Amino acid sequence: MTCVPLGEEAVIAYLPDEATAVRFAAAVRAAAPPWLQDVVPAYASVGVFFDADQIRTADAIAWLKKHAARRGPAPAEPRRHEIPVCYEFDLDLPRVAELTGLPAERVVELHAAAEYTVYAIGFVPGFPYLGYLPEELCGVPRLASPRLRVEPGSVGLTGRQTGIYPLARPGGWHLLGRTPLTLVDVADDFFPLRVGDAVRFRRIDDREFREREGERLPMN
Secondary structure (H helix, E strand, O other): OEEEEOOOOEEEEEOOOHHHHHHHHHHHHHHOOOOEEEEEEEOOEEEEEEOOOOOOHHHHHHHHHHHHHOOOOOOOOOOEEEEEEEOOOOOOHHHHHHHHOOOHHHHHHHHHHOEEEEEEEOOOOOOEEEEOOOHHHOOEOOOOOOEEEEOOOEEEEEEOEEEEEOOOEEEOOEEEEEOOOEOOEHHHOEOOOOOOOEEEEEEEOHHHHHHHOOOEOOOO
16 A cells, blocks of 8 residues: 655555455544544545644554554445436437447446446535446547536446436536436435445336436435
């Protein structure tokens, strides 16, 4: 593990892989030293934020390296979520089919068949970066010109990742569909997806989309 200072009140720890980073973040949270303020995993790195009045950066790094060397408890099973997606909202499906050389129906089948891990939350509050796509869907670039508005619930992909826009924002990912569920409510502090969670998409039709529009993703 390599640790790099991030300003005077945080350290970024780089781990060998994503799974190790998720386990390490959980172990640091569970240890809960008095100086710890926050733990933010993202792919194979973990940001550790601390109270600089209680501990120096060098001592925080030493603690983290010592803690990483210990054999912690077996990782808990990830929380699992099923998210319905209407692929009839397929703004970019024809382009994705062309870029991957696959029939459009096969693109949808592959996207909905995989189980994804939430590797990071960012860009906007609650946006889950989900990986990794089936090999046949990897390599699709971002749009040449980002959209000025992407509707909440839109499901997109680029590179090796897929993700869900929880709020209306500009965006440059290719869009395959939309979920009717609410994934974020900032005012109510509702953020049901966390790093390390497992996500599967379930294909639905337009009728079910309309019936369930506005429902909240259940908190597991």
